[in-house]
Structures are given as C-alpha cells and as structure tokens.
Amino acid sequence: MRRAVYPGSFDPVTNGHLDVIERASRLYDEVIVAVAHNESKTGLFSFEERMALLQEVVAHHPNVRITQFSGLLVDYARQVQAQVIIRGLRAVSDFEYEFQMALMNRKLEGGVETMFLMPKEEYTYLSSRLVKEIARLGGNIDVFVPDSIARALREKFSR
Numbered sequence: 001m002r003r004a005v006y007p008g009s010f011d012p013v014t015n016g017h018l019d020v021i022e023r024a025s026r027l028y029d030e031v032i033v034a035v036a037h038n039e040s041k042t043g044l045f046s047f048e049e050r051m052a053l054l055q056e057v058v059a060h061h062p063n064v065r066i067t068q069f070s071g072l073l074v075d076y077a078r079q080v081q082a083q084v085i086i087r088g089l090r091a092v093s094d095f096e097y098e099f100q101m102a103l104m105n106r107k108l109e110g111g112v113e114t115m116f117l118m119p120k121e122e123y124t125y126l127s128s129r130l131v132k133e134i135a136r137l138g139g140n141i142d143v144f145v146p147d148s149i150a151r152a153l154r155e156k157f158s159r
C-alpha cells in the first residue's frame, strides 16, 4: 500500500492544491490530506470548516482522505504509515523554504521521503493568502477556487 500525506494549512483549499491532490491520487494508493494545527497562524477558516470544505471538493476521489494533525509532521506520517510527504512546488520562491523543510524532515525521520509535485502552470501564482485578500476586497475569485470555496469566502467577508 503506497500511502502519501499531503500536509498544509488549506485556509482555504485552492485550485492549485486540488491540482496537486489529483496528481498525487494518481500516483499513490491512498492520499491523506492533513490540515495542520498551527498555533502561530490564526486562519480565516476554522479547522472544522477547512476540513469540511476540503471534504466537499475531493469527494469524487475515492482514495483521498481528509484529516487533521498537530505536532510534528514526520510523527504524523509515521503514525498513519505514509512513506511519502507531498508538497506542491509553484516557483523558485517556494524552493528555499521547501528544501529546508524537506531536509529537516529527512533528518528527523529518514524513512519518509518528500515528493514535490508541480501544479499546472496556470496555478503557479496562486496562493490561499492572495485569494483571501482578493475576496476580502471584493474581487472575483471564481477562477482560483472551486464554487463551494468561492461561496464560503464571499460569506466570510459579507459578515
């Protein structure tokens, strides 16, 4: 059983994340999308909301499971018996942080390999942070996120 864990904040999930999930789901028997509890980052969406939104948009992938985790990612990967950590790599600017994290995770747990997947070129400029900013300022986010996420964002900012 080839199992991969795809960790992240997913606040909220974007078309870029979904593209990576789809690619990973074709490569592995099971993909565990794991929403990280990060004490130092307060999100727009709660963990429950992020998970529910993710659940909705991956429902058509039978081998994708949505979970959450706290603590070290490598401990979580070991706990769920994942051999691989998936990370999306958009541009050179992502590289330094991702490289450092991958090597640190390797040092912590040599049995888990990090695999980088590149989303479609049209998503290389996409980030949850920018999508939230555009939505907050009333811009059109329809091409960046699935319909349900766009609705959830509009609802958040209409309050």
Ligand code: PNS
Binding pocket: 007, 008, 009, 010, 036, 038, 071, 072, 073, 074, 100, 101, 102, 104, 105
């Ligand atoms: O979507 P993000 O915010 O880029 O995801 C970052 C994430 C969740 C992958 C990273 O912060 C993480 O792995 N957090 C868990 C804590 C941990 O293991 N830290 C040591 C990393 S070397």
